[in-house]
Amino acid sequence: MRITSRMLMKNMLNNLSRNNQRLAHVSAQLATGKRINKPSDDPGDVVRSLRVRTEVNEIKQYRKNIDTARSILEYSDELLDKIGQAVHRAMELSVQALNDTYDGTQRQMIAGEVNGILEDILLNSNTTFANRYIFAGTYTEKPFVEVRENGWITEVNFVGNQHPKPFEMGIGQTMDTGMKGEDIFAPLFTGLINLRNGLNGGNREDIEQGYSDVKAAFENLLVERADLGARLNQLELTAERMAAAEFNLVRLQSDVEDVDMYEAVMKLKDIEALHQASLNVTARIIQPTLVDYLR
Known part of the structure; x- marks a missing residue:
């Protein structure tokens, strides 16, 4: 087969073009720090990378949900603590x-x-967090409405609901951030109203009954706080698990996508040396001309 100068030049230019492409590819990896900059770089790992990215984004959203749920539950616990003290x-x-030493006037002052x-407590029962009533369930308006006579509260009605308010904590896992407003506050309001009325009337039996009602409501409040504490503990465990999962997935994403800088630099040096050698050889081959032979 006859090798013409045209064929020789075309082959050299093709080789130079391939070297330039390899040089540009490695330079892009070093500039971006990423091994994969377009799907054609590694189709198999591109699919793997997209899957990992999707999981990372899902976990980040779950962690945001956990932070929001934690804030709601912690604020609810603070409120219940304040109410419990009251x-x-x-x-x-x-x-x-x-005490028998107290007279009617002193008992009215206590009333x-x-x-x-x-x-x-009525004010706290209608507290909002992030523009949502904490103890209203899924109801969007004020959950507790009072009835007054001569300025005194005679009755408090619950108009909300006790539906759960779930947050997604993970795949197939939810956390209820709702509080059972009626179960918590209805006994409290009834007991405090009875106690106040008994103190105003000065009747010992009514005071004792009011005290018993308030004590029972207080014990019920402690049970609700214990349930709230259990949810907060579960939330902390879930948060730790999600943090660990995100850390491992981000590391896996780095293994798939990120370039080994040391390896890339060495590869760049090799390609540059090869490219320079190709240019030198090409310059030697195309140097002779007809004028050179006529000399």
């Missing part, structure tokens, strides 16, 4: 009022303080 104070006052506790 109820405990009401119980202490009722025990004082049962005024108990009424203040009732007003404060």
Whole structure:
């Protein structure tokens, strides 16, 4: 087969073009720090990378949900703690009022303080967090509505619901951030109203009954707080698991996508040396011309 100068030049140019492409590919890897910059770089690992990226994004969203749920539950726990302290104070006052040394006027003064506790708990029962009522279930309006006579609360009605408010914590895993408002507050309001009325009337039996009602409501409140604490503990365990999963997936993503800088630099040096050698050989081959032979 006859090798012409045209064939020789075409072959050399093709080789130079391939070297330039390899040089550009490795340079792009070094510039971006990524081994895969377009699907054709490694089709198999591109699919793998997309799957890992999807899982990482899902876990990041789950962790955001966990943070939101934690904030709601922690704020609810703080409220219940504050309410529990107020109820405990009401119980202490009722025990004082049962002392025979207290007269009607002193008991009426205690009734005024108990009424203040009732007003404060009503205010807390309608607390919002992130523009949502904590103790309303899925109801979007104020869940507790009071009835008054001469400025005094005589009844508190629950108009919300106790439907769960779930947050996605993971695949197939949810956490209810709702609180059973009616179960928590209905006994409290009834007990405090009865206690206040008994103190105002000065009737010992009514005071004792009011105290018993408030004590039972307080014990129920402790049960609800225990359930809330269990949910917070479960949330912490889920958060730790998700953090570990995200760390491992991000590391896997790095293994799939990121370039080995040391290997890439060495490869770049080899390609540059090869490319320079190709240019030198090409320059030697195309140097002779007809004028050179006529000399």
